[in-house]
Amino acid sequence: MRETLRTRLGWLHGWLGYMAGLVLTCIFATGSVAAFNMEITRWMQPEVQLATLVPPSARALDAAARVVAAEQARGVSAFIALPSARSSTLDVLHYNGHEFIGARLDPATGAVIPARVTAGGGLFYNFHHTLFLGPQMGTVIVNIAGIALLVAIISGVVIHIHALLPDIILLRLTAARLRAWLDAHLLAGVLFLPFMAMMAYTGVLVKADMIVPAPPRPARSVLVPAPPPALMPDMTALPLASMLARARASLPGQEPGFILFAPQRVSIFAGDASSAFLTRGHADFSLPGGSPLPVDTTATPMARTMQFMHGVHYARFAPPSLRWLYFLSGLCGTAVMASGLVLFVMKRRRHAGHRGAHRLADGLNVAVIAGLPAAMLAFLEGNRLVPASLAGREDWESAIFFAAWGLCTLHALFQALRGQAQWAWRAQLGLVGLLGTGLPVLDLLCCPGALRAQPGLHMAVDGMGAGAAIVALYARHRLGQRGA
Amino acid sequence: MQMRRINEPAPHPGATVAPDRRARAARLDRNRVICAIVACLLAYGVARLLVAGIAAGTGGPDRIHLGQMIALFGLPVMVVVGFGAWKGHAGLLMLGACGGLAAGLRLFAA
Numbered sequence: 001m002r003e004t005l006r007t008r009l010g011w012l013h014g015w016l017g018y019m020a021g022l023v024l025t026c027i028f029a030t031g032s033v034a035a036f037n038m039e040i041t042r043w044m045q046p047e048v049q050l051a052t053l054v055p056p057s058a059r060a061l062d063a064a065a066r067v068v069a070a071e072q073a074r075g076v077s078a079f080i081a082l083p084s085a086r087s088s089t090l091d092v093l094h095y096n097g098h099e100f101i102g103a104r105l106d107p108a109t110g111a112v113i114p115a116r117v118t119a120g121g122g123l124f125y126n127f128h129h130t131l132f133l134g135p136q137m138g139t140v141i142v143n144i145a146g147i148a149l150l151v152a153i154i155s156g157v158v159i160h161i162h163a164l165l166p167d168i169i170l171l172r173l174t175a176a177r178l179r180a181w182l183d184a185h186l187l188a189g190v191l192f193l194p195f196m197a198m199m200a201y202t203g204v205l206v207k208a209d210m211i212v213p214a215p216p217r218p219a220r221s222v223l224v225p226a227p228p229p230a231l232m233p234d235m236t237a238l239p240l241a242s243m244l245a246r247a248r249a250s251l252p253g254q255e256p257g258f259i260l261f262a263p264q265r266v267s268i269f270a271g272d273a274s275s276a277f278l279t280r281g282h283a284d285f286s287l288p289g290g291s292p293l294p295v296d297t298t299a300t301p302m303a304r305t306m307q308f309m310h311g312v313h314y315a316r317f318a319p320p321s322l323r324w325l326y327f328l329s330g331l332c333g334t335a336v337m338a339s340g341l342v343l344f345v346m347k348r349r350r351h352a353g354h355r356g357a358h359r360l361a362d363g364l365n366v367a368v369i370a371g372l373p374a375a376m377l378a379f380l381e382g383n384r385l386v387p388a389s390l391a392g393r394e395d396w397e398s399a400i401f402f403a404a405w406g407l408c409t410l411h412a413l414f415q416a417l418r419g420q421a422q423w424a425w426r427a428q429l430g431l432v433g434l435l436g437t438g439l440p441v442l443d444l445l446c447c448p449g450a451l452r453a454q455p456g457l458h459m460a461v462d463g464m465g466a467g468a469a470i471v472a473l474y475a476r477h478r479l480g481q482r483g484a
Numbered sequence: 485m486q487m488r489r490i491n492e493p494a495p496h497p498g499a500t501v502a503p504d505r506r507a508r509a510a511r512l513d514r515n516r517v518i519c520a521i522v523a524c525l526l527a528y529g530v531a532r533l534l535v536a537g538i539a540a541g542t543g544g545p546d547r548i549h550l551g552q553m554i555a556l557f558g559l560p561v562m563v564v565v566g567f568g569a570w571k572g573h574a575g576l577l578m579l580g581a582c583g584g585l586a587a588g589l590r591l592f593a594a
Binding site for chain 2: 011016154155158201213302303305
């Protein structure tokens with residue numbers, strides 16, 4: 001075979017794309033859903049039925065400070081999340097190693113809302129950026145996958161550069177199966193190329209300090225022993241309401257979002273929804289007096305550029321319409337990767353279909369493309385089925401997600417290694433259909449009050465489940481029509 | 485030399501050609517894998533050197549950010565070039581030259 005640039009980059013695109021694609025499909029799918037992480041958390045806490053945004057009262061802030069003090073007495077470092085357009089409660093949250101969880105308070109009265117503890121949309125967010133493998137190993141894998149995506153994008157563009165425009169208008173679903181999949185891969189790939197490139201580049205920039213860290217600078221002075229840790233002052237006596245008013249004045253154009261506590265100071269940070277620039281501007285107050293501390297909030301053009309890159313990736317500034325666009329574009333990016341995985345296996349079936357490695361790849365495709373949505377839907381349904389008062393129920397929810405996915409993977413590998421991958425496809429697509437259609441029914445049966453209080457939210461989440469079911473059942477139908 | 489009878493079937497060409505072809509394909513695959521690994525390692529090294537070179541001096545975090553943006557933009561491009569320009573290992577040589585430039589930049593700034 002004659003070696004040309006196209007054949008060489010085609011090989012790189014195929015192999016690198018397949019190996020990274022298995023991880024990237026999961027990252028893109030969970031990232032797309034994580035665009036609505038707070039909305040999913042609200043859906044998963046049907047006891048919280050506050051629909052309108054109310055600014056936090058002084059009484060509520062005092063109540064939140066008391067909860068923070070109680071958490072600190074237990075050795076838990078908590079902070080206050082102020083109500084926003086996406087979450088109308090006053091939250092006292094802490095990080096449990098995977099998600100931010102904690103008490104939800106009524107911002108008007110300060111009463112604790114007896115909401116079920118849930119892993120919420122945070123599970124998808126956490127999976128998106130660490131694969132649930134911890135901040136070190138998981139992030140490294142995600143970073144490598146991000147760079148691999150950029151390499152696959154560049155090599156893919158070089159391969160198809162002569163036909164980028166025709167690829168946009170070619171979709172021959174009735175052609176041979178391989179041709180139809182390739183058309184779908186190219187069509188979605190070309191249309192969503194800017195989005196995928198933008199998300200991949202800004203995604204790796206978010207973790208730039210980890211991927212390409214700056215060289216350490218030499219220490220200027222001899223090491224001095226660190227001061228002993230200071231004790232936290234009494235949080236219950238803090239004038240949080242007046243601090244919040246002063247912070248609002250010193251953060252022009254930005255709405256306060258979080259209140260963080262340190263032994264010597266209270267910091268009120270701007271919410272991430274304030275602008276496309278993820279500035280993390282803050283106003284500091286000394287403790288225990290509460291007097292303002294000087295803060296330098298000027299940012300250089302380079303720092304602003306970095307803030308913009310972060311903001312564009314996280315999309316926390318985005319209004320609902322733009323958030324939907326992120327979500328749909330993310331799903332189309334997922335489809336590009338999933339179709340690439342299928343193509344990789346399909347192209348090699350004639351020559352290598354009998355090999356164990358090929359069957360393994362086929363099984364992994366089923367586990368990622370059909371098993372992951374099934375696990376995501378099982379996670380949402382698990383939220384309705386796990387008793388609301390069960391201790392550690394957020395861990396149960398996470399366990400349901402991983403157990404469902406693990407079982408799907410085992411089933412897919414078992415069938416694929418027997419040479420019966422199409423059975424695994426049919427069974428798991430059917431499972432997605434079953435779980436997806438069951439989601440609105442379960443929501444209606446378990447939480448009719450929440451459905452009445454927040455119909456838009458529940459219809460959107462339930463509708464997504466139903467949408468996933470329709471797509472899966474259609475795919476299953478096509479699979480049955482055309483054989484393996 | 486023994487003459488072959490006219491009604492005797494000719495030896496199947498695949499019997500001799502296929503192993504050779506398979507060996508050639510395996511060698512090509514092996515070379516590609518090695519080249520891809522070397523290109524990735526070299527590109528990453530150059531990216532690290534770029535950050536170190538651009539961040540060297542007294543620019544503070546701004547220069548670090550600039551270096552990271554350029555390095556992360558260039559990293560996938562360098563992998564593709566290092567792997568794609570295979571004739572005479574031109575891509576890998578280019579990466580080596582870029583690494584030398586980045587190291588020089590760091591020495592110059594220091």
